[in-house]
Amino acid sequence: MASHRKSRPSGTRVAGIRTPALATAALTSVALLSQTANAAPSADDKPSLEEVEKKVDDLYRQAESATDKYNAAQEKTAKQRKRVDTLLDDVAQRTQSLNEAREELGSFAAAQYRTGASAPDTATFLLADSPQDYFDQTQLMGRLTNRQKGAVDDYVTEQSETMKKRQEATESLQTLTKSQGELKTAKATVQTKLADARALLSQLTAEEKARLAAIERKKQQEAAAKAAELARQQAAEQKAREEAAAAQQETDSGSSSSSSSTTTDSSTATDASYATKAEKALAFARAQIGKPYVWGATGPESYDCSGLTQAAWKAAGVDIPRVTYDQVKAGTTVSVSAAQPGDLVFFYDDISHVGLYIGNGMMIHAPKPGAYVREESIFYDGESSIHSVVRPA
The missing domain is CATH 3.90.1720.10 (endopeptidase domain like (from Nostoc punctiforme))
Known part of the structure; x- marks a missing residue:
């Protein structure tokens, strides 16, 4: 008994789907076209000499722009380093003054203790956050001489200024570190642009370099013509x-107004300077x-x-x-x-x-x-x- 099952259509199965032979051929063509498109570019795809020249010029310009950023960062870094050095010197001098003031206060505290004019822990004021507060609390200020009070005031002032300068120095050091980072980045950018330009030029043949030189000469000739026109x-x-000035002088007949004469003389003097x-x-x-x-x-x-x-x-x-x-x-x-x-x-x-x-x-x-x-x-x-x-x- 003959089978009643229909015969399967010819073709192949793609991703689980049966495809007729015509569709298979179309898919094959698409694959071939895709491979062709992704293939390495032919010699005809090589950039023209004019395109290479423009790319090199653009890279040089970008390098020059990056150079200005490098110069600005370098100048900023130099100024910041000078400021940091100045602040650190100031902090060192203030620290020395602070130590001297602390020693003087210590001698006052020792004297107060020896004479019994204050409690035995008088010297601990040197460890307080604010010697002024300590003296106020113990009423020691009332028993100090004017010279001693002045020493306390000097110490408190010097301590405050020293802390302030130390903070400024810390912030300036942070800014200097940032400026040095900017300097490093700008330098790397310049070097990269210059390297890219040199790489492009190194790929040119001797004939292409000769043609590039000819293009450059033509540009120079056109630029010279424009310069000559500006000169004319x-x-x-x-x-x-000059003719207008001469005509005005004749019109004035030597009797020009004072203000006009002054303006002309001033303008002439400025131009000459x-x-x-x-x-x-x-x-x-x-x-x-x-x-x-x-x-x-x-x-x-x-x-x-x-x-x-x-x-x-x-x-x-x-x-x-x-x-x-x-x-x-x-x-x-x-x-x-x-x-x-x-x-x-x-x-x-x-x-x-x-x-x-x-x-x-x-x-x-x-x-x-x-x-x-x-x-x-x-x-x-x-x-x-x-x-x-x-x-x-």
């Missing part, structure tokens, strides 16, 4: 100002050309960007802060077109780079690790990279 613009504006200082700052900066960029360096053998500008203006007798985001606040902001030699030119939204303007759209700066102090267009990384221009004196 500034020259035209200067000529217009700034120009004199700027000339000294620029002379110093020019003497540093060719020295290497080293992160965190302030000279005299090497510099980072803000270390160079700080040293240049210090040579002119003007103290400006150490890091870029403090230097940008140390003066008067002017437009790019109004920039004068000696002005500080800041770059990028995070104000992570600075150079010293020398005129004609050019500056002296310490560019980045692996480079040297040099003259370069302020448009070296495009016009949009300029954050602001500040006149520091």
Whole structure:
């Protein structure tokens, strides 16, 4: 007798579910596609030279930003260490004074005991939390001379001040420890960014490095053209100002008002004073050309960007802060077109780079690790990279 059971459909079982042959083929195709997608990238997936250049530039900028944080942490640590040393010296001196006052009080207590002027336990006041309270309680203050009372007052005051200074020293030591931790973190960040940039560059072939150099030269040519255009613009504006001043002088015919004359003389004197200082700052900066960029360096053998500008203006007798985001606040902001030699030119939204303007759209700066102090267009990384221009004196 023939069996009435239906034949099973062909196919395989997936996770306990029967699948027809067509579904099996589809699943196989999906698996193959997935394997292809997860396979190692081909040579065509290698980043372009332009992408490598942008990544390296970004890493250098991040390193420079981290350098400023390192510089700030280093400065903070140095100040805090100086404060801690001062406080510890003060505590040592106060402790010595406290010991001397304690010895003097001990001699008074011994004298009181020998003369029978107080109870035998008079000397225990030295162990009390407050000698003043002890003397009040035993009414010993009424039997002390003015000199002895003064010694008690001095002891109580010195004890209070010493405890206060010890607390300040403890808190300052804690702050110093925190600052040292920040310094260590900032340093590690800089080193990591620089290592990543060097690793990317080391992977380039000789041909790629040559092409990268060609790209850099083209950028420099474009930046130089923009600098020349700014120089022409500034020259035209200067000529217009001189012609306007000459016309005004003719109109006044030597009889200008006192207030107008005073304002003009004051403005001229201010410009001349700034120009004199700027000339000294620029002379110093020019003497540093060719020295290497080293992160965190302030000279005299090497510099980072803000270390160079700080040293240049210090040579002119003007103290400006150490890091870029403090230097940008140390003066008067002017437009790019109004920039004068000696002005500080800041770059990028995070104000992570600075150079010293020398005129004609050019500056002296310490560019980045692996480079040297040099003259370069302020448009070296495009016009949009300029954050602001500040006149520091």
